[in-house]
Every structure is written in C-alpha cells, then in structure tokens.
Amino acid sequence: MPDPQPISNRQRKIMERQAERNREMTAAKRAQTRTPFREAELQFLSRHPPPDYSTAIDFRQPADVLLKDPRIKQVPLQKRMSEFSELFGAQDDHTGPEFAYLHEDHPGLIYIPAGFTPSAQRTLIKACLKQYSRHPNKSNLDTHYLVPDSGLWDLHENVYTGVQSLEDPAVYVQRKATTDGQPGGYGSDDDDDDDHGDDTGGDKATNASAAPLKTRPKTKPKPTQSSVRTLVPITDETPTVPDNESKNDPVPSAQVPILPPAQLVRKMRWITLGYQYHWPSKTYHFDQNAPFPKELSVLSKAVVEAIDNVSPYPYSAEDFEAEAGVVNYYQLKDRLMGHVDRSELNKDAPLVSFSFGHSCIYLLGGPTRETPPTPILLQSGDILAMTGPCRSAFHGVPRIIEGTLPTYLAARPDEPEWDIYADYLAEARINLNIRQVYPSKHQSAQQPLPSPSS
Numbered sequence: 313m314p315d316p317q318p319i320s321n322r323q324r325k326i327m328e329r330q331a332e333r334n335r336e337m338t339a340a341k342r343a344q345t346r347t348p349f350r351e352a353e354l355q356f357l358s359r360h361p362p363p364d365y366s367t368a369i370d371f372r373q374p375a376d377v378l379l380k381d382p383r384i385k386q387v388p389l390q391k392r393m394s395e396f397s398e399l400f401g402a403q404d405d406h407t408g409p410e411f412a413y414l415h416e417d418h419p420g421l422i423y424i425p426a427g428f429t430p431s432a433q434r435t436l437i438k439a440c441l442k443q444y445s446r447h448p449n450k451s452n453l454d455t456h457y458l459v460p461d462s463g464l465w466d467l468h469e470n471v472y473t474g475v476q477s478l479e480d481p482a483v484y485v486q487r488k489a490t491t492d493g494q495p496g497g498y499g500s501d502d503d504d505d506d507d508h509g510d511d512t513g514g515d516k517a518t519n520a521s522a523a524p525l526k527t528r529p530k531t532k533p534k535p536t537q538s539s540v541r542t543l544v545p546i547t548d549e550t551p552t553v554p555d556n557e558s559k560n561d562p563v564p565s566a567q568v569p570i571l572p573p574a575q576l577v578r579k580m581r582w583i584t585l586g587y588q589y590h591w592p593s594k595t596y597h598f599d600q601n602a603p604f605p606k607e608l609s610v611l612s613k614a615v616v617e618a619i620d621n622v623s624p625y626p627y628s629a630e631d632f633e634a635e636a637g638v639v640n641y642y643q644l645k646d647r648l649m650g651h652v653d654r655s656e657l658n659k660d661a662p663l664v665s666f667s668f669g670h671s672c673i674y675l676l677g678g679p680t681r682e683t684p685p686t687p688i689l690l691q692s693g694d695i696l697a698m699t700g701p702c703r704s705a706f707h708g709v710p711r712i713i714e715g716t717l718p719t720y721l722a723a724r725p726d727e728p729e730w731d732i733y734a735d736y737l738a739e740a741r742i743n744l745n746i747r748q749v750y751p752s753k754h755q756s757a758q759q760p761l762p763s764p765s766s
C-alpha cells in the first residue's frame with residue numbers, strides 16, 4: 313500500500329475544525345436528551361462552580377422554617393426512638409426526634425432527622441467498619457483480593473496501633489489472581505462490578521477495589537486511580553425473580569495494586585449482609601444467606617414500627633424481616649448514580665436507610681428519570697424509609713459534602729480507640745440500608761414462596 317499523502321496545514325486545520333464541530337454537536341445532542349434526574353445529578357456533581365446546596369431540603373431546620381415549604385408535612389412519632397429500641401441511643405426528655413416528615417411530591421418517603429444519638433452512631437459506625445465487613449459478608453474487594461476471614465479492618469488496626477509493622481509482608485492483602493487468564497472484570501468499559509446499585513448499574517468505583525478490572529495487559533495500571541464512581545447506563549430489564557442461570561463470579565484481576573491496609577480500607581465500597589447480592593445479574597444469591605446481624609434486625613423492625621402510623625403505606629413491623637442489607641462506604645469524591653432498588657421480591661416492605669459521617673446530597677425522584685428529583689441533605693444519624701411508591705423511586709447520591717463531619721465523630725481525647733474511626737471518617741460517609749427480600753411469612757402462608765434458584 314502506498315504511504316498516505318502528508319496532509320497540509322490547511323487540511324489539518326479543516327479537519328480539526330470539523331472534529332470540533334462534531335464534538336459540539338454530540339454535546340448538544342446529549343444535552344437535549346438529558347433527563348431531569350440527570351440534570352440534577354450534573355448540578356451536584358459540579359466542582360467548578362460548586363453546587364448550590366441551599367436548594368436541598370434540610371429536615372433539621374427549625375420546624376417553623378422547614379414547614380414554610382407547603383409540600384412538607386410533620387407527623388408526630390408515637391414514642392421517642394429510644395423507646396422503640398435502645399439501639400437508637402439513650403435519649404432523655406429533651407433529645408431525640410419527636411417527629412417524622414413526609415413530602416407531598418414523594419408519597420411514601422418518611423424522614424426521621426437525628427434518629428440516633430452520637431454515641432449510638434459511633435457504635436454502628438464501628439460495627440460497619442470492623443464487624444460487618446468480615447466474611448461471610450462479601451465486599452467489592454473480595455473479587456480481587458484474598459481478604460482474611462478476620463477482616464481487613466483488623467489488619468488496619470494492627471498496623472495503626474503498632475501491633476504489626478508495614479515491614480511485615482503479612483499486612484499486605486494479596487491478589488486472588490497472579491496472572492490475568494482472561495480480560496479482567498466483566499462487561500465493557502462502562503460497566504464494572506462495583507455497582508452496588510441494584511438494578512440499574514447505578515454507580516461504580518473506578519478504583520482498583522472495584523471496577524478497574526478492565527485489564528489492559530501491556531499497560532501498567534495507574535498508581536492512583538480515581539475513586540470517583542463512574543456512570544453506566546440504566547437497564548430496566550433487571551430480573552426481579554430468581555432465575556436458573558448460573559451466577560458466575562467476576563474474574564479477579566492480577567493488576568490490582570497491593571496496598572497498605574490504611575489505603576486498602578478506603579477502597580472498600582460496599583459489603584452485603586444477609587442474602588448476598590450478585591452484582592452482574594443484579595439478583596440475589598438465594599442460596600447464600602449470611603447470618604443477619606441481630607441488632608440490625610431489631611433496629612430496622614423498630615423503624616418499621618415507628619413509622620407504621622406515619623406512613624400512608626403502613627407495613628406491620630410483625631411482617632417485617634430484615635433479610636438483606638448493604639453498607640456503602642463513600643470517600644469524599646464518590647457518588648452513587650441514580651437507580652431503583654428493585655431486586656427484592658417484596659416491594660411493599662419499607663427500605664430502611666441510616667446515614668453516618670459526612671452529609672450528602674440525596675436525590676429522590678419518581679418512577680422514571682423524567683421526574684425532577686428533590687435534593688435532600690442527608691446528615692449523620694438521619695433515618696430515611698422508602699415505603700409505598702417511594703420504594704420504587706429513582707434515587708442517588710451525587711455528592712458527599714466536605715466539611716460536614718459532626719464534631720462528635722472527630723477524634724475524642726478521652727477515647728483513643730475512636731482515633732482510627734475518626735481518621736477514616738475524616739474523609740468518608742457510611743450508609744447502611746436494610747431490606748426485606750421475600751414476601752412476609754404471614755402473607756406467604758397463602759402464597760407459596762418462589763423457589764430459590766441459585
């Protein structure tokens with residue numbers, strides 16, 4: 313083949329202009345097809361200029377200010393949260409929420425601001441980081457790393473407290489794969505395994521812990537991959553009932569970095585409780601049911617009981633079984649893109665969600681991305697329950713807000729064992745959410761349960 317003719321400067325300029333025009337057209341086309349949900353996400357993702365947080369609802373404002381918004385309704389709780397369960401923390405007469413809030417545009421949303429005392433929050437934060445992250449609960453790290461059964465946090469603690477040294481090879485969690493037999497991960501460049509987000513392929517971390525496993529055999533992995541989760545397109549064809557297809561695990565990558573525990577803990581994006589979740593098919597492993605932490609069953613049942621007379625879509629606490637949960641660990645730059653949690657067979661039971669650490673913007677939309685979402689400022693200790701139609705609404709977390717860590721979660725001079733958690737939380741938010749997977753036992757007495765399939 314003859315060599316291609318060298319192109320002149322003029323030709324190059326014409327080509328560059330054409331490429332520029334093409335890029336503009338593509339951007340314009342994309343802007344036209346953006347949904348209101350996506351528009352809102354982009355507003356809160358923006359770094360320059362920073363987002364206008366004042367548009368978000370802060371349920372902790374004084375009630376007279378909050379209730380100026382005619383869409384918000386205040387409903388008294390029958391008892392203090394501590395009377396529903398002491399796990400919300402001991403509240404005297406002057407503390408603890410007395411009210412839950414509803415929002416006219418989001419039927420079924422129940423919001424209980426400051427449901428946990430600071431001390432109860434610290435207890436749960438410790439459990440989320442140290443206990444719940446242990447096997448048999450799975451984490452995003454398990455795909456690629458041989459995390460010890462005693463848990464990654466214990467290793468981190470050993471190094472942090474000087475029990476083990478960074479010179480000790482045993483503190484470095486090893487990779488599962490030593491060679492990449494096949495391309496790492498599964499799916500395309502837009503698709504990775506850290507989508508904790510159920511049905512949608514909501515959101516993914518692009519760091520080594522999770523998705524990076526797009527192996528590029530001859531290129532070295534970037535030493536510091538961004539921890540920003542990336543977008544993947546939503547699909548509405550998510551199976552919602554168990555099927556018989558085999559659920560293969562994602563392929564481990566030999567490219568993930570070996571890191572000191574203090575860095576590896578920051579790559580932990582999620583862990584699953586109870587029925588373990590198969591992210592690629594966005595269905596539950598109905599045959600992998602890790603013991604559900606007792607205290608979380610108690611807590612979530614207590615929330616369901618507390619909102620029973622509040623929600624226009626009541627669900628009896630007696631019928632509520634905490635069967636699956638996700639702990640989401642967000643670093644400051646992480647985000648969780650819009651999705652619907654639709655993998656559970658029971659969509660009538662409330663989804664109960666607790667927030668700890670930094671505040672975030674939580675976008676709550678409607679049945680499709682066409683509904684403009686409401687931004688809510690979710691703060692440490694807040695309880696959010698999604699009931700009725702809100703249970704199937706689009707939602708996401710486009711932004712963790714820097715500088716919002718409550719002082720009671722920072723280092724505590726009298727409590728040196730809290731230091732390691734304070735250090736972690738200085739750049740993190742934790743969300744713990746709990747779901748019922750199956751129809752309630754009472755209902756299923758009339759209706760047989762679908763048979764587990766995998």
Ligand SMILES: O=C(O)CCC(=O)C(=O)O
Binds near residue numbers: 690
């Ligand atoms: O982080 C949050 O508050 C939301 C998490 C969430 O939507 C989920 O885990 O499905």
Ligand SMILES: [Fe+2]
Binds near residue numbers: 651653
């Ligand atoms: Fe969700």
